[in-house]
Amino acid sequence: MTKTTDYSGSGLVHIKNPHSDSMEENVLYHLDLGTKTHNLPAMFGDIKLVCVGSSPNRMRAFAQFMHKQLGLAGDGEDLADIRAGVDQYATYRAGPVLSISHRMGIPSISIMLQEELIKLLHHAKCRDVTIICIGTSGGLGIEAGSVVITDMAVDSSFQPQFELVVLRDVVVRSTELDKDLVGELLACSKEIPDLPMLVGHTMCTYDFYKGKTIFDCPSSPQT
Numbered sequence: 001m002t003k004t005t006d007y008s009g010s011g012l013v014h015i016k017n018p019h020s021d022s023m024e025e026n027v028l029y030h031l032d033l034g035t036k037t038h039n040l041p042a043m044f045g046d047i048k049l050v051c052v053g054s055s056p057n058r059m060r061a062f063a064q065f066m067h068k069q070l071g072l073a074g075d076g077e078d079l080a081d082i083r084a085g086v087d088q089y090a091t092y093r094a095g096p097v098l099s100i101s102h103r104m105g106i107p108s109i110s111i112m113l114q115e116e117l118i119k120l121l122h123h124a125k126c127r128d129v130t131i132i133c134i135g136t137s138g139g140l141g142i143e144a145g146s147v148v149i150t151d152m153a154v155d156s157s158f159q160p161q162f163e164l165v166v167l168r169d170v171v172v173r174s175t176e177l178d179k180d181l182v183g184e185l186l187a188c189s190k191e192i193p194d195l196p197m198l199v200g201h202t203m204c205t206y207d208f209y210k211g212k213t214i215f216d217c218p219s220s221p222q223t
Helices: 040-044 056-069 106-123 181-191
Strands: 049-053 093-095 097-101 129-132 147-154 160-165 169-174 196-205
Touching: 040 106, 049 106, 056 093, 056 097, 093 181, 147 181, 181 196
Parallel strands: 049 097, 049 129, 147 196
Antiparallel strands: 093 097, 160 169
16 A cells, blocks of 8 residues: 655655666557556556555456446446456546556565556656555454554565665665555444444565465475
8 A cells, every 4th residue: 555755846756766767669569558658647547546456356256346336337247357358457536546457476566556557647647646555465463354544564574664676785675664654544443333343464475375374385495
């Protein structure tokens, strides 16, 4: 869960790579979109909320749910997958809401979020966009069925950081999330009776089984 940072005072989604805007064409391969082949501001310029999750079917169902909640025309059952020309990252739109599947695993999430979604929002000239990751997870000391609002993501060493190797250098990025947004989401729980909701940390590891010490993996967790 994160919120785009306003570097210019305009609310536009900022890209720190100075080469991006100077490129003749920027292709978002896994979303089947590009700056030359599509009018991205016309298609996505009014997007205000992006929700991402692992399952393509779940994100389609979420888009249909938002379609009904927003009172949009039609029943939403025939929502088209925007990236239908490629196999990755099912993408649906319901009014100002974009719903995207990031599949499973840190590499898959990183490609979708860091490399393509942020560029899409930038080239579409979106303003004041909120991005939220939704999904299921295990929990320690938490009642089953609870909604946990993540205020910080931690790695397998319980550190609030994400390490990435770039040209042999280890780049470390903070994983602290928007505290104001956490507070806004928690306040929503008062409007929903009988739904346990709390703020907590979420661990994300590189391995589903060993990284989280799940003991029914094919090899010993210590090997």
